[in-house]
Amino acid sequence: MKILLIRGLCILVMASLLLQGTDAFWRRRRRRRSSPTPKPKDTTPPVFDVKCNISLGIIHTATIPFGVTWSEPTATDVDKPAPVKRHGNPPGALFSEGDHTITYQARDNVPNYSQCYVMFQIILIKCSSISHLDRGYVSCTKGNLVGSSCHYSCFQGYTLSGGTADRVCTENRQSPTLLTADWSGSQLRCVELTCSADVVSSPPEKGIVSCTQSNLFQSVCSYSCDKGYDIPLGQSSSRVCTSSGWTGSKPECQDTAGPSFEDCPLSQILYAEDRQESGIGSWTPPTPIDNSGATITDVTHDGPAPGAQLPQGHYVITYVARDGQGNEGTCVFTVTVQVIRCSTMPITPGLIVNCEHGNLRGSTCEFTCSHGYRLQGPRSSSCQKDGFAGVWTSQPPACEVLQCSALEPPENGVFLNGRHCQTSYGSSCYFDCLPGFSITNNVLRCSAQTGSDEAFWEGNSPRCEVETCERPDLEGPLEVPDDFSVCGTEVQIPAGIECEFECSQGYFIQGASLATCGLTGSWEHPLPTCKVVTCLASNLPAPLHGGKSGCPHDRELFGSVCSLFCDVGHEASEATPVRRVCQDDGQGGGVWSGGPISCSVVQCLPLDIPSHGYVNGCQLADQARDPTMRQAYGTTCITLCSQGYTPIGTTTRRCLADGRWDGLAQTCVDLTAPNVLCPPDTVLYADPGRSVGTVNWDQLEPVQVNPYQN
Structure with a gap:
């Protein structure tokens, strides 16, 4: 305002100096013209009808530019209106923020001047600057200007406290001349999110809960159960504190441990008694114990029972106990029955061994010699237990072969190959003749009579002939x-x-x-x-969907029989069994008695449709089949009865490998009681002139109705 006043005074001083200079100029001109004495000069400037200068003061506004109005001044000169010229925007114009001066100038014909000023200052009102939001952020539409809307948001894990999330800058007129701006609501802050504390402090029964950050945001609470208990499928074992609260719900701990057998018998080895091939199993049945403390009554047993006579072998005995939750506990042990046996008696030449009970423990073997041998050693030996094995009380004897007397070759003859003959029982001595001779009876055999300890040569003496x-x-x-x-x-x-x-x-x-x-x-x-003669096996290939047996070699000998067969569900191209024999082709080669066969899938005739029924459908390997066609092996068809009829027989039938349907053919029997449609009560009138009436029973008799029959 002071600047406006100083500026106006400066303009007045300059105008006054200008007027003074103009008056001196005109006085000098009048002196030069030597004109008559002039009239008194008009030196009074025009006068404004209002007091200058006009100050409108400070104008507060919420919008820029802002329209300002005022009354424009007028001026008079010696009681006459003087023209006024304005320098600046007229009243009602829009003005920007800051200081504004509008100059009015009045001038007469001399010309004398006078000026008047209209001054004002425009100030744009604003709200205070938005302060920083700790752990959050603020977004405003127009900064801190009037009408700006600011939205407050917090970082993840924090929430607003102290008011609503939006604040608006609005103007506040405190007096006709004083206008301010203030934010709606109050200053907000971001506080840390928390979830209900009961999740942290209330673990499930038979379990515990452990949280990473108590009940703070993003804390993870993990649940675990006591030994023998587990969280069931479908229930989560953890919960997370989110902005909307805890996720999921508290799980429960279910009993998942089966009963235990603390007195489960140990595995055992039994040895059969003398000359026996079995043993008696003996153990005490175990007792189940459950972690819930309840008595277990549901116990099943698989395997031989205590006291059973068990042949040699390995037996697995299983006891299974189930608690009220259906959990199972098992007791498994083995019983091994071993039969003590001695080693098999070695068979030496001429030795005959007779063991009534074989090589079982407690058995005795008797020894004799074959014809032509003499016994050397014990006549018996017994099998006894030694640790975990069986041993014979003595080694088997030897049988000494009987000897014949030494031989000489015949006249004109020699021993075959020039070697002397052996003389032991069963030996043969061969002879040959010198060149030009042939041998007659070229062999003698060393033999003996039954029960005799002496041996002799059997056969005619050899002779050398032509x-x-x-x-x-x-x-x-x-x-x-x-x-x-x-x-x-x-x-x-x-x-x-x-x-x-x-x-x-x-x-x-x-x-x-x-x-x-x-x-x-x-x-x-x-x-x-x-x-x-041999036949090539490749000339008789195995059929597709079948095979062959009895001919595993690349070449099979004459007379070998090769059997051709088809897989289950397939039938051969000729009557079975199909056998091919390796035969002689007459030229030194082998040829099979027949060629290969082919295997085609077995088919069953379409199922008969039962009276009052129908075939609901057929399926093979998840593929639907036409019920009216022949069906391949393995196809299943379902027959159903019409409504009101009961099926008797097999509903689902399968095509077997022999081309027949399994099960029994289905029949549909009407087992539904009939409905009787009873006619309504009827009133009949007697015939005219008579006391009786005529009843037509065919119109009144009940009618049997079966709602399921057409």
Whole structure:
């Protein structure tokens, strides 16, 4: 305001100096013109009709720019209106915040000047600055201006205290000239969140609770149960303090421990008595104990009972006890029955062992020798227990073989291969002749009479005769076509005789089939041999959805039988059992008696639809099947009865591997009592002129109605 007054005074001084200079200028001009004496000069400036200067003072406002109004001043000059010129915005214009001066100037024709000032100051009212919110933050729409709305928020884990979350800056007119601004509500603060304390202090029965930060925000309370108790599925074992309170609910501790058997018997080993292969089990049945203290009566037993006669083997005995919560406790022990046995008596040449009770403990074995042997040693031995095993009271005896006298070769003969013959019982002594001779009875065998301790040579004395060829052994596959020829009846074939050979069925001949005995007593050509006929196993593959057995080798011998079969639920392409035999193809090769087979899935005929019923559906491997079609092995079909009928037989039936349906065919029987529709009461009138009336029973008889029959 002072600045406005000083500025106005300066303008008046400058205007006065300007007017004085103008008057001196005009006086000098009048002196130069030598004009007549002029009239007195007008030196009075116009006068404003109001007191200048005008101060509107300080104007408080909540909005910028702000409209200011005032009455504009007027001026007169020697009782006449003087023109007034305004410098600045007119009344009612919008003004910004700060100091404002509007200048009015009045001038006459001289011209004399006078000025008037309108001054005022505009101040924008504001609320106090928003202070920092500890552990939170504030957001305002217009800062601290009037009309600004500030929203208070707290960090996670804290909540507002002291008022609402929003404050508004509003104007407050304390007097006609004094306008201020204040925030609504009161200063807020953020305080730490807490949840109810009862969660921390009230653990579940048979359990405990432990919290990380008591009942403060984000504290985690973990629940655990006493031994033998657990929190059931579906209930959480922890709770968290959140902004909306504790999560979840307090869990409970359920009894999950089964009963225990403190007197559960130990596993035991039993030994069978002499000449026995079983033992008697003996133990005391255990008693269950539960952690709840309740008496357990639900006890089941699996395995042999105490006092049972148990054959040799390993037995597992199980006792299972269940408490009122359905928890189970088990007692498991084993009983092993062992039979003491001695080692098997070794079998030596000529020894005969007779053990009535085998090699069981307590058994006795008697010893004798075979024909041609002499006993050397004990005649018996018994099996006894030694620690955990059985031992014989004596070692088995030996049987000494009987000996024949020494032999000499025949005249013109030698021992075969030049080696002297053994003389023990059962030995054979072979002889041969010098070149040009053939042997007759080339072998002697050392034998003995039953019950005798002396041995002798059995057979005719050998002789060396004219040379012959030895015919090959015909006990194998090699044969001669004519069994009655010399080659078929004689072992020694005279020189010059030709023999024909062939092979028995299942073999093919290798070499020449004709052989001639040479003069030297040997065959002129190598004798033929017989090789067995074989079939390739790969020529008879196993069928798809089946297999084969009896022919595991790559090549199978003549006469081998290979069985072909199909898996369960499949049927062979020909009648079963299917067997293929390895046969001779006549050219030295093997061929199977038949080819491979194929296996197709077994199918059952469609199920018969029961009278008053229907097939509800068929399914195979989770796939629906058409009930009206033949059904593959394993398909299940369900038959149902119409409403009002009761099924008798099997409802769900399965197609078996033999192409039949399991179970019994279902029938639907009407077991529902009929409903009788009784006619309503009827009043009949007597016929005219008569005291009786005619009743039509066909109209009044009850009618049987079955609501389930069409």
